[in-house]
Amino acid sequence: MIFESVIIFGYNDYAQEIARQIDASYEYIHIYTLEKEENERAIRDGFNASLFDLSDNWDELVQIEDITKVLAYCVLQHDEHNTFLTISLHATFPELFIVALANDLESANKLRIAGASKVLSVVQTTSEMISDYLEKPTLNSVLQNILYTDSKLKLAQIIIGPDSSLIGVELHTIDWKKHYNVLILSVTNDRLNFEYVFTAKGHHHKVAEGDILVIIGYTKEIEKFKEEVNHSEIDWGHRSW
Amino acid sequence: MQSTDSLIVRFAYAIQGFKRYQSIKNFFYSLLEAQTSPYSKYFNSFMIFLIFSSVFILIDEVKNDISLELQIFNDYIISFFFLIEYLLRIWLYGSVSELIIKQYEKDQLLSRDLRIKSIIKKTFSLKFAYIRSPSAIIDFLAIMPFFHELRLLRLFILFRVFKLFRYTRSIHTFVKVLHTKKFEFFTLLVFTSIIVFVSAVMIYVMEANVEGSMISSLFEAIYWSLVTISTVGFGDYTPVTREGQVVAMIIIISGIGVISFATSIIVSSFTEQLDDIKENRDIDSLRKLKNFYLILGYDHLGEHVAGKLKRLGNNIVVLDERANLAELAKKHGYTAFNYNPGLLSSYKRLNIDLNAQVKAILSLEGSDISNVYNALTIRSINKTTPILSILHNKSNQKKLSLAGVNDIIYTQELIGMVAKEFGGEPVAFEAINALRSETNGIVFEELFITDYLLEHYPTLKMFELFKYHILCIGIQRGKKDFLFNPIPTIELEHGDILLLTGMKSLIIEMQKHTRGEV
Numbered sequence: 001m002i003f004e005s006v007i008i009f010g011y012n013d014y015a016q017e018i019a020r021q022i023d024a025s026y027e028y029i030h031i032y033t034l035e036k037e038e039n040e041r042a043i044r045d046g047f048n049a050s051l052f053d054l055s056d057n058w059d060e061l062v063q064i065e066d067i068t069k070v071l072a073y074c075v076l077q078h079d080e081h082n083t084f085l086t087i088s089l090h091a092t093f094p095e096l097f098i099v100a101l102a103n104d105l106e107s108a109n110k111l112r113i114a115g116a117s118k119v120l121s122v123v124q125t126t127s128e129m130i131s132d133y134l135e136k137p138t139l140n141s142v143l144q145n146i147l148y149t150d151s152k153l154k155l156a157q158i159i160i161g162p163d164s165s166l167i168g169v170e171l172h173t174i175d176w177k178k179h180y181n182v183l184i185l186s187v188t189n190d191r192l193n194f195e196y197v198f199t200a201k202g203h204h205h206k207v208a209e210g211d212i213l214v215i216i217g218y219t220k221e222i223e224k225f226k227e228e229v230n231h232s233e234i235d236w237g238h239r240s241w
Numbered sequence: 242m243q244s245t246d247s248l249i250v251r252f253a254y255a256i257q258g259f260k261r262y263q264s265i266k267n268f269f270y271s272l273l274e275a276q277t278s279p280y281s282k283y284f285n286s287f288m289i290f291l292i293f294s295s296v297f298i299l300i301d302e303v304k305n306d307i308s309l310e311l312q313i314f315n316d317y318i319i320s321f322f323f324l325i326e327y328l329l330r331i332w333l334y335g336s337v338s339e340l341i342i343k344q345y346e347k348d349q350l351l352s353r354d355l356r357i358k359s360i361i362k363k364t365f366s367l368k369f370a371y372i373r374s375p376s377a378i379i380d381f382l383a384i385m386p387f388f389h390e391l392r393l394l395r396l397f398i399l400f401r402v403f404k405l406f407r408y409t410r411s412i413h414t415f416v417k418v419l420h421t422k423k424f425e426f427f428t429l430l431v432f433t434s435i436i437v438f439v440s441a442v443m444i445y446v447m448e449a450n451v452e453g454s455m456i457s458s459l460f461e462a463i464y465w466s467l468v469t470i471s472t473v474g475f476g477d478y479t480p481v482t483r484e485g486q487v488v489a490m491i492i493i494i495s496g497i498g499v500i501s502f503a504t505s506i507i508v509s510s511f512t513e514q515l516d517d518i519k520e521n522r523d524i525d526s527l528r529k530l531k532n533f534y535l536i537l538g539y540d541h542l543g544e545h546v547a548g549k550l551k552r553l554g555n556n557i558v559v560l561d562e563r564a565n566l567a568e569l570a571k572k573h574g575y576t577a578f579n580y581n582p583g584l585l586s587s588y589k590r591l592n593i594d595l596n597a598q599v600k601a602i603l604s605l606e607g608s609d610i611s612n613v614y615n616a617l618t619i620r621s622i623n624k625t626t627p628i629l630s631i632l633h634n635k636s637n638q639k640k641l642s643l644a645g646v647n648d649i650i651y652t653q654e655l656i657g658m659v660a661k662e663f664g665g666e667p668v669a670f671e672a673i674n675a676l677r678s679e680t681n682g683i684v685f686e687e688l689f690i691t692d693y694l695l696e697h698y699p700t701l702k703m704f705e706l707f708k709y710h711i712l713c714i715g716i717q718r719g720k721k722d723f724l725f726n727p728i729p730t731i732e733l734e735h736g737d738i739l740l741l742t743g744m745k746s747l748i749i750e751m752q753k754h755t756r757g758e759v
Binding site: 003006013014017018020021022071073075097099101104117118120122124125126127128130131132133134136138139142143145146147148153156157181183185186188212214215217218 | 634
């Protein structure tokens with residue numbers, strides 16, 4: 001799921017921040033705005049920008065070879081426009097990965113139905129952040145570290161390939177610490193159903209090809225793990241509690 | 242200045258400065274008048290007890306001979322208590338020493354001799370203003386039975402019942418409410434009196450000299466009139482003449498009007514006061530609330546934050562100057578007030594100790610200006626309570642910080658970070674996100690290692706996390722060290738915070754277990 005280019009629809013405060021944050025990570029970023037003033041601002045800030053309208057005219061985008069390598073952010077000012085845009089995009093490009101911003105829960109639901117791959121609810125995210133900050137400060141700072149900064153402790157996802165030696169193994173039985181200092185948080189076979197390893201169901205889940213493992217660990221360990229997990233010759237010793 | 246003058250003035254200053262005196266006076270003031278002392282309710286209960294026992298003894302006396310001891314109790318001892326209370330209240334009303342000082346300063350300014358006559362006059366009018374107030378008169382009359390030689394004065398014991406108005410909040414409220422409609426009540430009284438009088442005269446004229454009629458005096462006519470107009474109708478007096486019956490019909494019809502008028506006045510005065518009463522009750526309950534979050538602004542964000550914090554077991558108080566949102570907050574079950582959080586008076590009305598009772602103030606209004614304003618208002622009365630605010634426009638960050646906000650949450654930046662992650666490794670990010678939002682009953686939890694726990698669970702292994710399907714992500718040690726994925730045999734230290742994740746129910750089980758065994 002690695003994207004090569006990003007399209008951002010809209011250039012309000014949120015879009016600006018997103019653009020600013022991802023600037024370093026992607027080669028190609030293009031911003032589409034509904035209004036001239038926003039367009040000019042985007043250009044001033046150094047981005048490729050152009051005007052668009054909400055008609056179904058996606059000529060430019062149709063020209064893109066591999067739409068699955070494009071990440072689209074729908075961050076228009078008004079929720080109705082955003083929803084309309086999402087439906088339109090999803091209808092024309094069903095494989096496009098769309099991240100849409102919602103200002104409230106109702107819009108969030110609509111956007112999901114409209115076909116957004118991920119919906120970001122502003123109010124919910126902010127309120128969670130605030131309550132975590134106040135009530136679970138340690139947790140909050142650790143997670144912030146892991147998720148957002150360039151700390152050595154990171155989150156990663158690993159896809160199990162066909163030759164992986166883990167296939168058929170029950171996760172909880174493996175003593176990871178013998179080999180790598182990583183924590184397996186969850187396993188999922190598609191983007192919607194997570195099995196957390198510490199639940200009863202997750203505990204006994206047998207790894208299958210195509211599963212995605214979510215792990216936490218230091219960068220080096222993660223790299224090592226990534227390399228070797230799809231290797232078919234490793235002997236995973238058993239947990240000795 | 243003459244020597245007596247200087248003596249008086251020096252005495253006044255001495256009293257003002259005498260800390261012991263002032264603190265005693267304050268104690269009694271909070272006990273009796275302001276009712277803020279924790280002993281107030283004991284005092285009130287004691288007084289109510291005296292009043293009731295006094296009345297019961299009186300009732301008992303009517304038919305039975307009561308013992309001398311009880312009589313003495315009723316007459317002397319109870320009266321004595323009430324006398325002390327009466328004197329205390331006079332003392333508490335205003336401050337004579339302040340009066341003297343004010344007069345002295347005024348006279349100094351105008352370069353003239355101290356006007357003692359003025360002082361005496363002012364003192365008298367001050368204390369007299371209290372003495373002639375209705376509750377003071379009742380108190381005075383309640384002491385009267387002291388002079389039990391006059392048998393009639395024994396009845397003054399009943400005045401003690403009126404003292405109940407002071408000590409019971411609900412009667413006090415009831416009286417206050419009716420007081421607001423005293424003009425209407427007065428009008429009603431005049432109206433009713435006129436009708437009663439006119440109809441009494443009419444029936445008297447019609448019936449007094451008639452054979453077989455029971456109404457034969459003006460007093461009986463008035464009595465009958467009143468009984469009829471109030472729709473009571475005892476039936477002890479009834480008109481026998483045709484004309485008398487016509488008068489009766491007229492009174493009955495106007496009686497309906499009178500009753501409805503009286504009822505509607507009472508109902509409307511209560512309805513109008515109801516919101517105030519409820520508000521006062523809320524403010525009172527606020528005094529006892531400890532460790533709560535004060536949320537300013539009940540927009541969507543305020544609503545969500547309140548919900549989350551409440552689910553984590555906190556008390557919440559909401560302030561919003563928009564009436565509909567304050568109502569909504571109340572509907573959602575929070576203590577909420579329709580006050581403007583940017584006004585100093587709002588916080589004064591709430592009558593809370595920001596330092597002791599408030600965990601943190603969250604200013605979540607829709608504009609940076611409002612949040613800055615709120616912060617400034619709060620900081621003008623309190624320098625230490627933590628204030629958290631959201632930021633809408635990056636350019637206003639410094640202003641918020643200067644206004645005294647400790648923690649600023651810049652939503653846009655936050656969203657930017659999250660959005661970036663969604664595009665980065667969305668599955669991984671989603672996993673953490675789902676955990677944070679506590680869907681599926683799986684949560685993150687912090688476990689603080691106290692000396693207690695350290696004694697019985699010195700290593701991580703002993704918590705048996707595996708059994709409870711709990712994952713320990715790491716241990717936060719001190720401010721900087723985060724020990725990721727610790728080995729089970731690691732030795733724990735006091736102050737460590739374990740970061741755990743797992744099913745909420747199982748984490749609670751584990752916590753119970755650690756507490757249970759200890």
